[in-house]
Each structure stands twice: as C-alpha cells, then as structure tokens.
Amino acid sequence: KASGLAAGKGVIMAETQAEAIAAVKDMLEGNAFGASGHEIVIEETLYGEEASIHAIVSGDDFVCLPPSQDHKRAGEGDTGLNTGGMGAYTPTSRVTAEMQAQIEAQVLRPTLDGFKADGIHFCGTLYAGLMLTPKGVRVLEYNVRFGDPETQVLLPMVADDLVPVLLASAKGEALPAKLNFHPGAAIVIVLAAGGYPDSYAKGDTITLPTTTPERSAIVHAGTKRAEDGTITTDGGRVLSVSGQASSLQAAADLAYGVCDQVHFDGKYLRRDIGHKELNR
Structure with missing residues (x-):
C-alpha cells in the first residue's frame, strides 16, 4: 500500500507474488500514486468482512453510531481495484451487541486512554475501519472524521437531534449515555x-x-x-x-x-x- 494519502485507492490486494512485485514497481518506479507511493507499506492480507465504527468523542466520553459496512472494491462481488467506497449500509448483523461491546472496550477505550497518555484531549469523530477476521477484530485504520460513504447511511438512522451532540463534542462537554436510532x-x-x-x-x-x-x-x-x-x-x-x-x-x-x-x-x-x- 502507498504510505501517503491516495484517496482510498492506495491499497493493492495482491493474490500472488508476481502481482505484489508488479504493484511495488508501479508505486516506486512507475509513480502510480505520485509522492504518496514513494514510500510503501507491506502488510499481511486479512480475510473477513469490513466494518466501520464511528464514535463521537469528548475527551474520556464517547457515544457510538450504528455499525456500518463499506464496499471498497470497484466490481460486483467485491472484485477489482480498491476505491474510496462504492456504497455502504447500516446496521450490519456481523457486529453483534456483544461484538460492539468488545470493540468499545478493547479498541475505542484503549485508544482514548492512549490519547490521554500522550497529552491529547481529543474532541470530535473517531472512525475505526475494522476487519472481522476468523481470529477476531483487527484495526485497519483510524480517521478523525466521518467516513465517506458511511455518513450517508448513518445520519438518516439517527432519531435524535445530532447537532447538540456534535456541539457538546466540539466543546469538550458531557455526551448523552446513548443515541436513539430509527428501526430498519x-x-x-x-x-x-x-x-x-x-x-x-x-x-x-x-x-x-x-x-x-x-x-x-x-x-x-x-x-x-x-x-x-x-x-x-x-x-x-x-x-x-x-x-x-x-x-x-x-x-x-x-x-x-x-x-x-x-x-x-x-x-x-x-x-x-x-x-x-x-x-x-
């Protein structure tokens, strides 16, 4: 993958060694992603389904939006090149209530504790891109913003007025214990x-x-x-x-x-x- 920003398209899922070598050459020699690909990261391929978890954060406090699933590949059946996202839906049944609690306790809470340990009082949206693998939940990436296209499915599902919640987050004030969502x-x-x-x-x-x-x-x-x-x-x-x-x-x-x-x-x-x- 390109180490720099590449509009969500900088990851190449190489199925063979030859594909991996070709991808490396395209980035380092062929300038495939410009300066973003002049440094590359080689990672283990993870198999499973993707899940996006969005948390609105105010310091130690956070509240989650429904779990969603993006579709990164360009082609039907999840084939072809990676994109910035071809569509999404919420909720995903792959993230059960038990798994959601696990993600909050083992992924989000330690991350906020890490912010605090580094002297960062984080207020805003924390978006975790996860893979749900046979070996458990794995964190692919974090963004400190809402996801695209996930936001277009999350906002219609929120039954509460979200503006006061976002304002409280921005000001570092207390957040509600939970948000209410529409059925469906x-x-x-x-x-x-x-x-x-x-x-x-x-x-x-x-x-x-x-x-x-x-x-x-x-x-x-x-x-x-x-x-x-x-x-x-x-x-x-x-x-x-x-x-x-x-x-x-x-x-x-x-x-x-x-x-x-x-x-x-x-x-x-x-x-x-x-x-x-x-x-x-």
Whole structure:
C-alpha cells in the first residue's frame, strides 16, 4: 500500500507474488500514486468482512453510531481495484451487541486512554475501519472524521437531534449515555464515472429527477454547476443515492429506484451493495 494519502485507492490486494512485485514497481518506479507511493507499506492480507465504527468523542466520553459496512472494491462481488467506497449500509448483523461491546472496550477505550497518555484531549469523530477476521477484530485504520460513504447511511438512522451532540463534542462537554436510532436499515449507492478508480472523463451533463421519494436523498460529490444551472461530472465518485426503510431490502429497492433516474454518460454503479447482509 502507498504510505501517503491516495484517496482510498492506495491499497493493492495482491493474490500472488508476481502481482505484489508488479504493484511495488508501479508505486516506486512507475509513480502510480505520485509522492504518496514513494514510500510503501507491506502488510499481511486479512480475510473477513469490513466494518466501520464511528464514535463521537469528548475527551474520556464517547457515544457510538450504528455499525456500518463499506464496499471498497470497484466490481460486483467485491472484485477489482480498491476505491474510496462504492456504497455502504447500516446496521450490519456481523457486529453483534456483544461484538460492539468488545470493540468499545478493547479498541475505542484503549485508544482514548492512549490519547490521554500522550497529552491529547481529543474532541470530535473517531472512525475505526475494522476487519472481522476468523481470529477476531483487527484495526485497519483510524480517521478523525466521518467516513465517506458511511455518513450517508448513518445520519438518516439517527432519531435524535445530532447537532447538540456534535456541539457538546466540539466543546469538550458531557455526551448523552446513548443515541436513539430509527428501526430498519439504510443504504447508499455511489454513482461513479466510467473508468473509476482509473482515468475517467469529466464534464458530462447530469440529468436528475425533479423529485425524490420520501426517505431517499441524492448527495453530490464529484459534480460541478455551471452559471446556467447545468450540472456536470467533475470527479470519480460523482453522486451517491441513499435510502432508509424498514428493512435493508426495502432501502435498497428505494435507493436503486432513484439511481435509475439519474443519467450521465459512463455512469457506473455496483448493483450488489449489501449483498452479504441480504444473503445471510
């Protein structure tokens, strides 16, 4: 993997030694990720399912949002290159109440204790990217921000007013003991430009539906608005469409229905977001 920031695309999952050698050469000699890939990290491949845990933190205090699962690979069936994320859903049944408690006690709490030991009074969002392996929970990464695209499924599930909670976190004040969440599930589908995460075109006109169903949303990402109001593509992950419903299948049907009303040349999306959860 590239040691520097690479927009979520700097990890190469090499299945063979030859693939690993080719990836190393691409980064060190081929400048595949620019300066970010001039130093590389070689790590053990972890097998299992991904989970994203978001905690709103105020010093020693924290409260968690529902566990979610991102889909990093570009292709259906979790194949192809890594991306910044092609879609996500929440909650994931792979993170049981017992596992959530374990993550809070063995991952989040020691991390906050480490902050304190280093003289850091952390206030904000702590996002842990985890792998749920046969050997247990493993931490892949931390971010001190909300995840993308996970945020688009987490926010619709929060039944409480989140603003006072975020403000308390920012001020280092006490947080509520827990947050309340809507029943059901939420899903988000990323609409990407053709060719992403490799080279892709920009400047294609986007046609959007005039209205969207209740509990669905279109979130702009790699878009640009001209003076005449025309909206065009301006990035790899162009838009995302979220849906929240009583079940993951209903949320998926809602979101994909809106996806099919969005049009631009080269539009690409995965049609299997949430497939592992739906097939359990």
